[in-house]
Every structure is written in structure tokens, then in C-alpha cells.
């Protein structure tokens with residue numbers, strides 16, 4: 025094929041069909057262009073909604089490619105607890121997933137767990153971000169917030185000591201969430217990994233008792249408080265002080281530490297949150313017959329939806345719209361029954377939920393020999409020095425976890441009340457970044473930039489109508505089934521097994537990879553002017569001498585990773 | 592190997608023997624069972640081809656065009672509205688000189704909504720540059736598919752094999768299926784220098800200026816005319832290997848005929864019986880079957896009809912505002928014949944929308960041709976309810 029000008033004098037000079045006879049490159053088709061496509065990765069909704077800032081779309085890619093260790097280590101960049109979150113996170117990422125209306129949301133948390141489980145035998149390669157530094161930070165509380173903050177600071181070279189009043193670390197991950205949902209070995213493994221960064225742990229050390237808060241601040245360059253919610257609200261009904269009226273978190277803590285508690289035969293659990301669900305399911309496993317009373321309806325229950333379903337599946341009944349009025353004891357003070365009143369839902373209250381109103385004359389009694397209260401927990405902040413501003417329910421902080429005092433930071437439940445492990449993890453990381461900036465005398469990066477992992481500048485959240493569904497078969501979400509009910513209620517063994525490798529690969533294939541280019545080559549294949557080619561440095565490049573702005577690449581990108589603009 | 596096959600299956604088995612590599616089609620009655628059979632042959636591993644499911648006939652032909660341009664032997668099938676929907680790409684395939692083979696199961700156009708046969712769908716595509724063959728039997732269908740690839744690939748033009756809805760498509764007959772080795776010998780793999788070659792990038796079907804467009808049309812037309820010779824040879828060689836050939840047209844018992852009927856499709860086989868009966872009675876009548884409609888074998892037709900006093904042309908189609916389409920073609924072909932040899936022509940419209948054309952109907956037509964005192968030269972409606 026020649027570059028010379030081709031002259032046609034006769035039909036005999038022509039090919040049989042209208043096919044070019046010279047090189048196409050002389051025809052700079054770009055001269056027609058009034059629209060210009062460009063590569064622009066956008067934000068997948070899952071990434072935008074993980075409170076821990078996990079790069080979900082990317083770890084799913086890595087699962088799909090069978091690169092499990094890399095996927096695991098990618099999560100560990102933001103969240104040291106993939107094995108835990110993969111089990112107990114209420115996965116807000118999945119509620120937002122664009123697959124929601126197309127076969128069901130990606131099973132993100134199970135994939136996260138899969139990566140943790142697949143690498144369970146290993147310790148990840150250390151990922152220090154900076155050199156060792158002389159400054160030290162004291163972290164109060166070894167729950168997910170405290171440990172996440174400690175981990176992210178240690179990776180930045182700081183020396184960190186975590187103070188924990190209980191004999192073992194983990195906070196509610198150890199003393200709240202029971203083994204059937206989160207085995208202790210998983211917790212230990214992920215905490216060991218954090219400790220491998222040189223984080224010092226002082227258990228059985230209650231700040232305010234064993235060490236004063238003032239001394240702690242003296243000892244460290246900065247302090248992070250994450251002491252959680254460990255005081256239980258009182259029942260607020262007559263008989264609340266009887267011996268067998270016990271807070272749910274105390275029951276769970278004792279079970280976690282294998283302490284003896286005399287569990288009754290007929291236990292009434294009051295409340296509709298996770299503590300109520302776990303307390304009821306735990307005593308069921310110890311041979312008792314629990315029953316839950318909750319003063320609103322199922323829609324208002326704050327517990328994680330799956331936990332409610334599992335509780336009901338295990339045969340535990342919930343009395344909705346039921347409020348305790350009085351716990352009756354016998355002459356010796358033993359609980360014999362609980363008197364309740366039926367409620368009706370009235371106008372919405374401050375929380376937006378409809379306020380329950382007692383129905384006069386509807387009182388009735390439930391036989392019981394033990395009452396577990398789980399109607400809410402509050403923080404114990406009595407150890408704080410007066411200069412740190414706090415309300416009864418929380419330490420007051422800004423979006424970075426900074427208190428009014430420069431060297432004191434706070435996060436997790438006791439600052440935000442968000443109430444999940446993943447929120448605590450995210451908060452711990454953001455605050456670690458803020459503490460790092462404080463110790464360096466810098467201002468921290470914009471909070472939005474550190475909260476969530478983005479793949480580029482664009483924060484545009486990709487929606488389902490931006491996905492080219494022609495490229496994605498309608499395949500249902502894969503959900504592992506738990507142990508049979510009669511088996512699970514006999515003991516504290518973990519109920520759900522993880523995804524098999526085959527299932528994980530299949531599930532990962534379902535991901536649209538919203539807004540993020542997995543190099544499918546479609547744009548390159550479809551470009552009618554062959555203007556798209558692979559960039560040797562990764563990704564693709566567009567030859568703007570030939571791109572005529574037809575936009576076919578944009579339309580055929582299955583996932584909106586290309587944008588187009590008017591010139 | 593002999594098998595009892597419907598006309599549609601006969602198409603599919605022909606396509607299998609032709610080793611089509613890409614098949615894309617969209618279901619439409621009466622065509623559907625062609626692609627159903629092909630889908631089974633592909634999924635059973637009997638035919639090594641990509642079967643592409645598409646959302647319309649337009650996409651079906653588009654997929655074939657793309658695949659053929661990339662070097663694959665392709666096949667599609669359709670009927671009536673589906674064929675009409677393909678129209679834009681029917682032109683494209685021919686001008687891009689892609690020897691795609693398509694089966695059109697003749698179905699009348701809607702509305703009135705119908706699934707029965709007539710030829711208006713395929714005849715509407717007369718001027719697109721596709722070769723067209725009208726088949727009379729299921730055996731002819733299978734054989735014509737193989738011939739179609741052979742002819743089309745030699746002249747780089749697409750070919751349409753046409754068969755009547757139900758009378759052929761859904762009626763079973765014994766069909767002798769060519770042996771694979773013999774079929775392969777008859778039809779070698781397709782090669783072309785007008786296909787995509789990654790080592791030699793070229794622009795295909797791009798902007799074509801006023802300086803050369805007409806020349807491309809000239810080349811296409813010449814290739815069409817060449818098709819007459821190529822088709823004759825392909826038919827002859829087919830006969831040498833398989834013992835069956837059909838001609839481009841077939842004169843039947845035309846010796847010294849006083850009157851000849853011109854037919855196409857399944858009306859031909861019914862007409863053969865009528866002609867036989869008349870000949871048995873000693874009447875000099877004959878039949879001319881038109882198998883190849885495009886390119887139109889003008890010379891062969893002129894030769895066959897030269898000096899015949901009266902010729903009746905049966906059209907299972909209507910060009911509204913003019914008349915029967917086969918009649919038009921024949922008239923145009925004979926116009927410049929010397930006056931003394933030019934027959935009287937009588938056009939008959941029959942069997943539209945699948946109405947039966949029975950031996951009795953054909954006898955009526957033949958009578959009107961033999962005794963044309965009251966017969967219109969141009970257009971006679973047969974069996975019209977008046």
C-alpha cells in the first residue's frame with residue numbers, strides 16, 4: 025500500500041467494492057469533530073458509601089482476576105478488619121449498589137470476607153507509609169475506632185499505645201458481637217496484624233482509674249478517645265432494680281469472657297437493637313426460651329435487618345408495640361413476671377420514627393424469670409478533664425475528630441454514635457490523618473478527599489442508567505446458606521460459611537465496575553476511526569488527529585468510564 | 592443420504608453442508624424453523640458456526656455484513672416484514688460486494704396481516720443487487736443453497752434463495768443431502784481480497800466521490816451479468832457431481848407449443864401436471880419455469896419463447912398500478928425481438944396472500960392463453976371474487 029496519490033482513470037483501476045486503496049492516515053477525520061471524548065473515571069456508588077473508605081470496585085476486580093492477596097492488601101490500606109466487616113458490617117455499600125435492581129446487589133461483604141478468609145494463614149506484607157517518628161499517641165479504647173486509628177498512625181511511623189480497661193482488646197467486637205457471627209480467632213488474627221506494626225497494647229488499664237486522663241495527655245503528644253458505649257440505659261419501669269433485671273451488654277460481655285451467669289428459663293429481652301437481638305439469640309443457645317418485646321413496629325427496629333431475620337428464623341418471637349410497665353418479683357426478690365402495655369404508633373418524633381403511645385387498659389403479663397434490658401447504651405466520659413467539651417452522649421468533635429483541645433481527638437461510638445464497626449474504622453482512619461497533620465503542624469487534606477476512595481477527580485456517582493446493560497447478563501446474587509436452624513441454635517459456632525472460590529469468582533463477575541475501567545478494550549474495538557489504542561503506560565489513549573467525536577466509545581463503554589464534551 | 596425434510600429444514604441442511612461460519616437471524620413465521628433447525632445443528636455440534644441472536648432483522652443482516660466483511664461465510668433468513676426491515680442493509684451488502692446467502696420464505700406483505708405466501712416481499716428487493724433464485728421443491732432448495740454460495744462467492748455478490756411459505760417451507764419431502772466430502776469439493780472455502788486484514792488496514796465502504804461512484808455501480812452491474820454465466824456453470828458442475836441440475840430457466844414440454852405458461856415457485860409443479868394432461872390429449876402446450884430472477888437471463892428467456900404464438904405469465908405478486916412483475920420482466924425482454932417471432936403475452940395474477948392455485952385455476956389460465964380472444968394482454972385477475 026502506498027502513500028502516493030492514487031489516480032483512477034478507468035473502472036479497471038478500482039477494487040471491486042468501495043475500499044480504500046491508500047493508507048487511511050492521510051484522512052485526518054478529526055477535522056469534523058465538534059465533540060471530544062476523554063477518559064474520566066467516575067465514582068462507583070459502593071465506594072462512595074463504604075464508611076471505612078474501602079476501594080470496593082478495585083478489590084472486586086482483583087477477586088475476579090484471582091489476585092486474592094493483592095485484593096486483601098488493598099482493603100488493608102484503609103480497613104484493618106476485612107474479616108470482621110466481611111461478617112458483621114451492615115454493608116451500606118450494598119444498599120447503593122447499581123446491581124440492586126438487576127439480579128440483586130453485589131455481595132460485597134461476602135467478597136470482602138472471602139479475601140480475608142483466603143489469606144487467613146498469612147500475615148500481610150507490612151505497608152509502612154512513612155519513616156519512624158519520635159512522637160507518640162495514646163489511644164483510649166481498643167474497639168474498632170481506637171485500633172483503626174492506632175493502625176493508621178503506626179503505618180505512618182508513630183509510636184502508639186492503646187489503653188483498654190478490659191482484659192482483652194477489641195471493644196464491642198469482642199464483648200458485644202457473639203461468636204456465632206464473629207469467631208474470636210478472626211478478631212485475634214486481625215488485631216495481631218495491627219500489633220505487628222509495633223502498636224503497644226495495655227489491657228486492664230482504665231483511664232480515669234489506673235491512669236488519669238491528665239497524666240495520659242502529659243505522656244503523649246496527642247490522645248485519641250474511643251471508649252464506646254458501655255453503660256446500659258435503665259429499664260425505666262418499676263422493678264428495674266431487681267437482681268434478675270440485667271443489661272444486655274453485661275450478659276454478652278460475660279458470655280464473651282466465659283463468666284458464669286445464671287440464665288433463666290424464660291427470659292424477656294427488652295429492645296429492638298443489635299444488643300437485644302444478640303442477647304436473645306445468645307441465651308437461646310444456652311438453653312433458655314427467650315422472647316423479645318419492642319415498643320415500636322418492625323419497621324422501626326434499629327437492629328441490622330439480617331439479624332432480625334435470623335432471630336425470627338431461630339424461632340424467637342417478638343412482641344411488637346409492647347412496653348414494660350413493671351417487673352414483678354416474689355417475696356425473695358426473684359423475678360416472676362413482667363407486666364406490659366400495648367402501644368400504638370402516633371406522630372413522628374425527633375428521630376423521624378413514629379412515637380409509640382400506650383393504649384389504656386391494654387395491660388397484660390408475661391411470665392419470666394429474667395429480664396434483659398437492651399434499650400440503648402450511653403458512653404461513660406467521667407474520666408475526661410474539664411477542658412474537653414463533651415455532652416452526656418458524646419465528646420464534641422468536628423469532621424476530623426478534633427475536639428476543642430488541640431491534642432485531644434475522639435471518634436467511634438463515643439464521639440459519633442454511628443454504631444457500626446465500619447463507621448468506627450473510617451473515623452479512626454480519618455482522625456489518624458488529622459492527628460498526623462496536627463503533629464506535623466499542617467492542615468489536614470480536605471475531608472471529602474480522605475473519606476472515600478475515588479479513582480480520579482470526578483465525584484460523580486454512576487447510576488444504573490449510565491450502565492450499558494447490553495453487556496451484563498441478568499444473574500442473581502450469590503448468597504451462602506447458613507447452618508440448618510436446629511444445628512445453629514445448639515451452640516455458638518459460626519452460622520455462615522464463606523463463599524467458595526468458585527462462588528466468589530462468579531459473584532465478582534457480576535460487578536458492573538461502575539465508572540472504573542477494567543480494560544475491557546471495548547472503546548478500542550468499537551472506534552470506527554481506529555483512534556483508540558492501548559497506552560503503554562496503562563489504560564488507553566485517543567488519537568485526536570482521527571477521533572471525529574462520534575461518541576461510539578462513550579456509548580459502548582459498558583460502565584461510563586469515558587466522558588464527552590462539546591468543543 | 593436421504594432424509595424427509597421440510598423446505599425450511601432443507602435450507603438449514605444446505606447451510607450446514609455449505610459450512611456457514613456465522614448465522615444471525617431473527618424469528619418470523621414462516622421462516623422461524625430454518626433458524627431453529629440451524630440453532631440445533633450448531634448447539635449439537637453438527638455445524639461449527641457462531642449463532643448470533645439479534646434484536647431485529649436489520650441487526651441480523653448487519654451482523655452478517657460485519658462477519659462477512661471480516662472473512663466469514665454467513666447466512667441469514669427472513670420473510671415479509673423482516674425482509675423489508677433489512678432493506679437498507681440489503682443494498683449495503685450488495686454494494687460492499689459481500690456474498691452473503693439469505694433464504695427468504697415468501698410471505699405476503701401486511702396489512703392485512705398474514706403469514707401465507709406470495710412473492711411481493713422478495714420482488715420488492717429486485718433492484719438491490721442480490722441474485723434471486725425461486726425454488727420449486729425441497730431438493731431444489733438444498734441444492735440451491737450450495738449453488739448460491741458457489742455463485743455469490745465467485746462474483747462477490749449476495750444471493751437470495753426464495754421458497755414459498757408453507758407449500759414448501761412446512762411441507763416435507765424426501766431430500767437427498769449431499770455428502771460432506773462432495774459438498775466440500777463443490778464449494779471450497781471462501782477467499783477474498785475485499786475483507787478486513789489487520790496487517791493491511793484499509794477503510795471499508797467509506798465516502799465515495801462523484802468521480803468513482805458510477806464506476807462502482809458499473810462494476811456491480813457487470814458482476815451481475817457475469818453471474819448468469821457463473822450460475823450456469825455452477826449448475827452444470829453441480830449436476831456432474833450430484834446428478835441433479837435445474838437450469839436458470841427450465842422449458843418443459845415446449846416443443847412446437849401453441850401456448851406456454853411461465854411460472855415460478857411451487858405453481859410450477861402444479862402446472863407440470865396440467866401441461867402433462869393437455870399433452871396427453873394431444874394439445875401442444877408447454878411450461879417455462881423461471882428459476883433465476885436476478886440477474887434476469889434475458890437471452891435464455893428470449894430463446895425459449897421465440898416464435899411461440901401465445902404466452903401466459905402467472906404472477907403470484909402484484910406491482911400495484913402496473914401489473915405482474917414477472918410479466919413486466921418478460922415483456923421488457925422480448926420488446927426488441929423481431930415482430931414475427933414475438934409472442935402474444937397475457938399477464939395473470941393469481942394466488943395472492945397464499946390463496947391456492949389449483950390445477951383447475953391453471954387450466955383456466957391455460958385456456959385463456961390458448962384462446963385469447965377475450966383475454967387482456969396486460970393483466971387478468973384470476974379467481975377474483977367479483
Ligand SMILES: Cc1cc2nc3c(=O)[nH]c(=O)nc-3n(C[C@H](O)[C@H](O)[C@H](O)COP(=O)(O)OP(=O)(O)OC[C@H]3O[C@@H](n4cnc5c(N)ncnc54)[C@H](O)[C@@H]3O)c2cc1C
Pocket residue numbers: 112113114164165166167168169170187188189190193194195196197200201229230231232250251252253254273276298299300302328404407435436437438442443444445446448
Ligand atoms: C451486641 C452488639 C452487636 C453489634 N453488632 C454489630 C454488627 O453486627 N455490625 C456492626 O457494624 N456493628 C455492630 N455493633 C456496633 C459496634 O460494635 C460498635 O459500633 C463499635 O464496636 C464501636 O466501636 P468503638 O471503637 O467506638 O467502641 P467499642 O467497640 O465500644 O470500644 C470501646 C472500648 O473502649 C474501652 N473503654 C471504655 N472506657 C474506657 C476507659 N475509661 N479506659 C480504657 N478503655 C475504655 C471499652 O472497654 C471498649 O473495649 C454491635 C454492638 C453491640 C453492642
Ligand code: SF4
Pocket residue numbers: 073074075076077078080103109110113114115116117118132133136446
Ligand atoms: S466495610 Fe462494610 S460498607 Fe465497607 S465494603 Fe465492607 S461491607 Fe461494604
Ligand code: SF4
Pocket residue numbers: 068069070071080081084120121122123130132534535536537538
Ligand atoms: S456493580 Fe460493582 S462497582 Fe457498581 S456499585 Fe455494585 S459493586 Fe460497586
Ligand code: SF4
Pocket residue numbers: 540541542543544545546547548564577580581582583584585586
Ligand atoms: S470501554 Fe472498556 S476499556 Fe474502554 S474505557 Fe470503558 S471500561 Fe475501559
